[in-house]
Amino acid sequence: xxxxxxxxxxxxxxxxxxxxxxxxxxxxxxxxxxxxxxxxxxxxxxxxxxxxxxxxxxxxxxxxxxxxxxxxxxxxxxxxxxxxxxxxxxxxxxxxxxxxxxxxxxxxxxxxxxxxxxxxxxxxxxxxxxxxxxxxxxxxxxxxxxxxxxxxxxxxxxxxxxxxxxxxxxxxxxxxxxxxxxxxxxxxxxxxxxxxxxxxxxxxxxxxxxxxxxxxxxxxxxxxxxxxxxxxxxxxxxxxxxxxxxxxxxxxxxxxxxxx
Numbered sequence: 001x002x003x004x005x006x007x008x009x010x011x012x013x014x015x016x017x018x019x020x021x022x023x024x025x026x027x028x029x030x031x032x033x034x035x036x037x038x039x040x041x042x043x044x045x046x047x048x049x050x051x052x053x054x055x056x057x058x059x060x061x062x063x064x065x066x067x068x069x070x071x072x073x074x075x076x077x078x079x080x081x082x083x084x085x086x087x088x089x090x091x092x093x094x095x096x097x098x099x100x101x102x103x104x105x106x107x108x109x110x111x112x113x114x115x116x117x118x119x120x121x122x123x124x125x126x127x128x129x130x131x132x133x134x135x136x137x138x139x140x141x142x143x144x145x146x147x148x149x150x151x152x153x154x155x156x157x158x159x160x161x162x163x164x165x166x167x168x169x170x171x172x173x174x175x176x177x178x179x180x181x182x183x184x185x186x187x188x189x190x191x192x193x194x195x196x197x198x199x200x201x202x203x204x205x206x207x208x209x210x211x212x213x214x215x216x217x218x219x220x221x222x223x224x225x226x227x228x229x230x231x232x233x234x235x236x237x238x239x240x241x242x243x244x245x246x247x248x249x250x251x252x253x254x255x256x257x258x259x260x
Contacts, residue, residue: 037080038088039063039108065093069111069211070192081116091218102226105219107211114165114210115197122161122218126225129153158225163214166198172210173202182209 040060046052052062061073061080080087093106113120132151138144176182182205192204202210 035059036086036088037061037077039077039090041065063108069106069108074108074112078112078115081112081120082118084118087112087120091215091222102219102222105215107208107215109218110211110214111207113163113214114169114202114207115195119163119165122163124158124161124218124221124225125155126158126222127153127155156225156228158221161218161221163217166200168210168213169198169200169202169206172213173200173206176203176205176209179209182206182212 035058037059038061040046040055040062042062042064045055045060046062055062061077063073064071077087089109089112091105091109092103093108113122129152133147133153134143135148136143138148192207194204195202195207
Protein backbone atom coordinates (compact mmCIF):
# COMPACT_ATOMS: atom_id res chain seq x y z
CA UNK A 1 0.00 0.00 0.00
CA UNK A 2 1.24 3.46 -0.86
CA UNK A 3 0.08 6.84 0.34
CA UNK A 4 -0.60 9.66 -2.06
CA UNK A 5 -0.25 13.10 -0.47
CA UNK A 6 -1.34 16.44 -1.79
CA UNK A 7 -0.28 20.09 -1.38
CA UNK A 8 1.37 22.30 1.21
CA UNK A 9 1.14 26.05 1.07
CA UNK A 10 -0.76 28.42 3.29
CA UNK A 11 -3.50 28.18 5.93
CA UNK A 12 -4.54 29.73 9.23
CA UNK A 13 -2.90 33.13 9.43
CA UNK A 14 -4.27 33.67 12.90
CA UNK A 15 -2.09 31.04 14.59
CA UNK A 16 0.57 30.79 11.89
CA UNK A 17 0.44 27.04 12.49
CA UNK A 18 -0.33 25.65 9.09
CA UNK A 19 1.97 27.67 6.80
CA UNK A 20 5.09 26.99 8.86
CA UNK A 21 4.14 23.50 10.00
CA UNK A 22 5.09 22.07 6.61
CA UNK A 23 8.35 24.00 6.29
CA UNK A 24 10.55 21.49 8.08
CA UNK A 25 13.67 20.17 6.39
CA UNK A 26 13.04 17.59 3.70
CA UNK A 27 9.35 18.35 3.16
CA UNK A 28 8.45 19.33 -0.43
CA UNK A 29 6.79 22.57 0.65
CA UNK A 30 7.48 24.37 -2.63
CA UNK A 31 5.80 21.72 -4.78
CA UNK A 32 2.19 22.83 -5.21
CA UNK A 33 1.20 19.40 -6.49
CA UNK A 34 2.18 17.90 -3.15
CA UNK A 35 0.51 20.57 -1.04
CA UNK A 36 -2.36 19.89 1.35
CA UNK A 37 -5.89 21.17 1.21
CA UNK A 38 -6.99 22.74 4.49
CA UNK A 39 -10.17 23.84 6.21
CA UNK A 40 -9.92 27.51 7.24
CA UNK A 41 -12.27 29.77 9.19
CA UNK A 42 -14.31 31.96 6.88
CA UNK A 43 -14.52 34.82 9.41
CA UNK A 44 -10.71 35.01 9.68
CA UNK A 45 -9.23 33.98 6.35
CA UNK A 46 -11.94 35.12 3.94
CA UNK A 47 -12.95 38.53 5.29
CA UNK A 48 -12.36 40.38 2.01
CA UNK A 49 -11.58 39.73 -1.64
CA UNK A 50 -7.80 39.97 -1.17
CA UNK A 51 -7.71 37.42 1.68
CA UNK A 52 -10.12 35.19 -0.20
CA UNK A 53 -7.84 35.17 -3.25
CA UNK A 54 -4.75 34.66 -1.07
CA UNK A 55 -6.08 31.73 0.91
CA UNK A 56 -7.85 30.14 -2.03
CA UNK A 57 -4.51 30.23 -3.84
CA UNK A 58 -3.11 28.41 -0.81
CA UNK A 59 -5.69 25.63 -1.26
CA UNK A 60 -7.80 26.60 1.74
CA UNK A 61 -11.50 25.80 1.94
CA UNK A 62 -13.72 28.34 3.77
CA UNK A 63 -15.70 26.87 6.65
CA UNK A 64 -18.40 28.80 8.52
CA UNK A 65 -18.15 28.21 12.24
CA UNK A 66 -21.50 27.02 13.51
CA UNK A 67 -22.63 26.27 9.96
CA UNK A 68 -22.90 22.55 10.62
CA UNK A 69 -21.27 19.50 9.09
CA UNK A 70 -23.40 19.62 5.94
CA UNK A 71 -22.61 23.18 4.92
CA UNK A 72 -21.74 23.80 1.28
CA UNK A 73 -17.95 23.88 1.52
CA UNK A 74 -17.78 20.62 3.47
CA UNK A 75 -18.86 19.01 0.21
CA UNK A 76 -15.87 20.65 -1.46
CA UNK A 77 -13.59 19.11 1.17
CA UNK A 78 -15.27 15.77 0.55
CA UNK A 79 -14.57 16.05 -3.18
CA UNK A 80 -10.89 16.66 -2.41
CA UNK A 81 -10.74 13.42 -0.44
CA UNK A 82 -12.62 11.55 -3.16
CA UNK A 83 -9.97 12.74 -5.63
CA UNK A 84 -7.18 11.28 -3.48
CA UNK A 85 -6.07 14.58 -1.96
CA UNK A 86 -4.53 15.24 1.43
CA UNK A 87 -6.79 17.30 3.70
CA UNK A 88 -5.57 19.10 6.82
CA UNK A 89 -8.08 19.95 9.57
CA UNK A 90 -8.23 21.47 13.04
CA UNK A 91 -10.52 18.96 14.79
CA UNK A 92 -11.34 21.28 17.70
CA UNK A 93 -12.81 23.73 15.20
CA UNK A 94 -10.45 26.58 16.07
CA UNK A 95 -6.81 27.50 16.65
CA UNK A 96 -6.16 28.31 20.29
CA UNK A 97 -3.23 29.42 22.39
CA UNK A 98 -4.70 28.36 25.70
CA UNK A 99 -3.05 26.38 28.47
CA UNK A 100 -5.77 23.71 28.47
CA UNK A 101 -6.40 20.08 27.51
CA UNK A 102 -8.06 19.12 24.23
CA UNK A 103 -11.67 20.20 23.97
CA UNK A 104 -14.35 17.87 22.61
CA UNK A 105 -13.67 17.44 18.91
CA UNK A 106 -16.13 18.74 16.35
CA UNK A 107 -17.85 16.12 14.23
CA UNK A 108 -17.03 17.64 10.85
CA UNK A 109 -13.82 15.64 10.50
CA UNK A 110 -15.58 12.40 11.45
CA UNK A 111 -18.32 13.08 8.90
CA UNK A 112 -15.72 13.48 6.14
CA UNK A 113 -14.13 10.18 7.11
CA UNK A 114 -17.48 8.41 6.94
CA UNK A 115 -18.77 10.01 3.74
CA UNK A 116 -15.58 9.70 1.68
CA UNK A 117 -15.79 7.14 -1.12
CA UNK A 118 -12.47 5.67 0.05
CA UNK A 119 -11.98 5.76 3.82
CA UNK A 120 -9.10 8.17 4.56
CA UNK A 121 -6.12 7.37 6.71
CA UNK A 122 -5.95 9.74 9.69
CA UNK A 123 -2.61 11.12 10.84
CA UNK A 124 -2.81 12.88 14.25
CA UNK A 125 -0.37 15.69 15.01
CA UNK A 126 0.31 17.99 17.94
CA UNK A 127 2.73 20.86 18.01
CA UNK A 128 3.98 23.44 20.47
CA UNK A 129 5.82 26.73 20.03
CA UNK A 130 3.87 28.55 17.36
CA UNK A 131 2.13 30.52 20.10
CA UNK A 132 5.53 32.09 20.77
CA UNK A 133 6.18 32.78 17.09
CA UNK A 134 2.91 34.70 16.69
CA UNK A 135 1.44 35.32 20.17
CA UNK A 136 -2.14 36.55 20.32
CA UNK A 137 -1.34 39.19 22.95
CA UNK A 138 2.14 40.45 22.15
CA UNK A 139 1.71 44.21 22.57
CA UNK A 140 -1.45 46.02 23.62
CA UNK A 141 -3.39 42.75 23.23
CA UNK A 142 -2.40 42.50 19.56
CA UNK A 143 -0.31 40.08 17.54
CA UNK A 144 3.13 41.19 16.33
CA UNK A 145 3.17 42.54 12.75
CA UNK A 146 5.64 39.82 11.72
CA UNK A 147 6.50 36.34 13.04
CA UNK A 148 9.06 36.35 15.86
CA UNK A 149 12.39 34.62 15.29
CA UNK A 150 14.57 32.28 17.37
CA UNK A 151 11.64 30.41 18.90
CA UNK A 152 11.67 26.69 19.59
CA UNK A 153 8.95 24.67 17.85
CA UNK A 154 8.15 21.01 18.46
CA UNK A 155 6.03 18.84 16.18
CA UNK A 156 4.92 15.35 17.16
CA UNK A 157 3.26 13.03 14.64
CA UNK A 158 1.41 9.95 15.80
CA UNK A 159 0.74 6.58 14.23
CA UNK A 160 -1.77 6.56 11.34
CA UNK A 161 -5.34 5.65 12.31
CA UNK A 162 -7.46 3.49 10.04
CA UNK A 163 -11.17 2.89 10.60
CA UNK A 164 -13.33 -0.07 9.60
CA UNK A 165 -16.23 2.21 8.69
CA UNK A 166 -18.63 -0.49 7.57
CA UNK A 167 -18.28 -2.37 10.84
CA UNK A 168 -18.53 0.85 12.85
CA UNK A 169 -21.67 1.85 10.91
CA UNK A 170 -23.41 -1.42 11.75
CA UNK A 171 -22.52 -0.94 15.41
CA UNK A 172 -23.75 2.67 15.39
CA UNK A 173 -27.09 1.71 13.82
CA UNK A 174 -27.67 -0.90 16.52
CA UNK A 175 -26.48 1.27 19.41
CA UNK A 176 -28.40 4.38 18.36
CA UNK A 177 -31.73 2.52 18.46
CA UNK A 178 -31.32 1.65 22.14
CA UNK A 179 -29.38 4.65 23.46
CA UNK A 180 -31.60 7.66 24.29
CA UNK A 181 -28.53 9.91 24.17
CA UNK A 182 -28.58 9.55 20.38
CA UNK A 183 -32.19 8.63 19.58
CA UNK A 184 -34.21 11.17 21.59
CA UNK A 185 -35.97 13.96 19.71
CA UNK A 186 -33.94 16.53 21.68
CA UNK A 187 -30.73 15.27 20.09
CA UNK A 188 -32.09 14.60 16.60
CA UNK A 189 -33.62 17.97 15.86
CA UNK A 190 -31.05 19.19 13.33
CA UNK A 191 -32.80 17.40 10.45
CA UNK A 192 -29.65 15.87 9.05
CA UNK A 193 -30.18 14.04 5.76
CA UNK A 194 -30.12 10.26 5.70
CA UNK A 195 -26.82 9.20 4.14
CA UNK A 196 -25.95 5.84 2.61
CA UNK A 197 -22.19 5.31 2.56
CA UNK A 198 -21.09 1.73 1.88
CA UNK A 199 -24.69 0.74 1.13
CA UNK A 200 -26.04 1.29 4.66
CA UNK A 201 -28.62 3.95 5.53
CA UNK A 202 -27.67 6.16 8.46
CA UNK A 203 -30.32 8.37 10.04
CA UNK A 204 -29.38 11.30 12.26
CA UNK A 205 -29.24 9.21 15.45
CA UNK A 206 -26.88 6.67 13.87
CA UNK A 207 -24.72 9.43 12.43
CA UNK A 208 -24.41 11.13 15.81
CA UNK A 209 -23.39 7.84 17.41
CA UNK A 210 -20.85 7.07 14.67
CA UNK A 211 -19.32 10.57 14.56
CA UNK A 212 -19.02 10.58 18.34
CA UNK A 213 -17.19 7.23 18.35
CA UNK A 214 -14.72 8.25 15.64
CA UNK A 215 -14.05 11.62 17.29
CA UNK A 216 -13.40 9.98 20.64
CA UNK A 217 -10.85 7.61 19.09
CA UNK A 218 -9.04 10.49 17.38
CA UNK A 219 -9.07 12.54 20.58
CA UNK A 220 -7.63 9.63 22.56
CA UNK A 221 -4.77 9.31 20.08
CA UNK A 222 -4.05 13.03 20.29
CA UNK A 223 -4.16 13.04 24.09
CA UNK A 224 -1.54 10.29 24.07
CA UNK A 225 0.64 12.44 21.83
CA UNK A 226 0.15 15.38 24.14
CA UNK A 227 1.21 13.32 27.17
CA UNK A 228 4.16 11.92 25.26
CA UNK A 229 5.25 15.47 24.46
CA UNK A 230 5.21 16.34 28.15
CA UNK A 231 7.28 13.28 28.99
CA UNK A 232 9.74 14.15 26.25
CA UNK A 233 10.29 17.63 27.66
CA UNK A 234 10.75 16.30 31.17
CA UNK A 235 13.39 13.93 29.81
CA UNK A 236 15.15 16.97 28.34
CA UNK A 237 15.06 18.57 31.81
CA UNK A 238 12.70 21.28 30.65
CA UNK A 239 9.64 22.28 32.70
CA UNK A 240 6.41 20.50 31.82
CA UNK A 241 3.99 23.38 31.51
CA UNK A 242 0.57 21.79 31.31
CA UNK A 243 0.28 19.00 33.83
CA UNK A 244 0.64 15.68 32.03
CA UNK A 245 0.95 17.39 28.67
CA UNK A 246 2.13 20.73 27.36
CA UNK A 247 0.85 24.27 27.46
CA UNK A 248 0.17 25.78 24.09
CA UNK A 249 -0.10 22.46 22.30
CA UNK A 250 -2.23 22.61 19.18
CA UNK A 251 -4.02 19.63 17.77
CA UNK A 252 -4.39 18.88 14.08
CA UNK A 253 -4.97 15.92 11.86
CA UNK A 254 -4.20 15.15 8.27
CA UNK A 255 -6.53 13.00 6.20
CA UNK A 256 -5.10 11.22 3.21
CA UNK A 257 -6.64 8.59 0.99
CA UNK A 258 -4.76 5.33 0.62
CA UNK A 259 -4.07 4.17 -2.91
CA UNK A 260 -3.40 0.52 -3.69
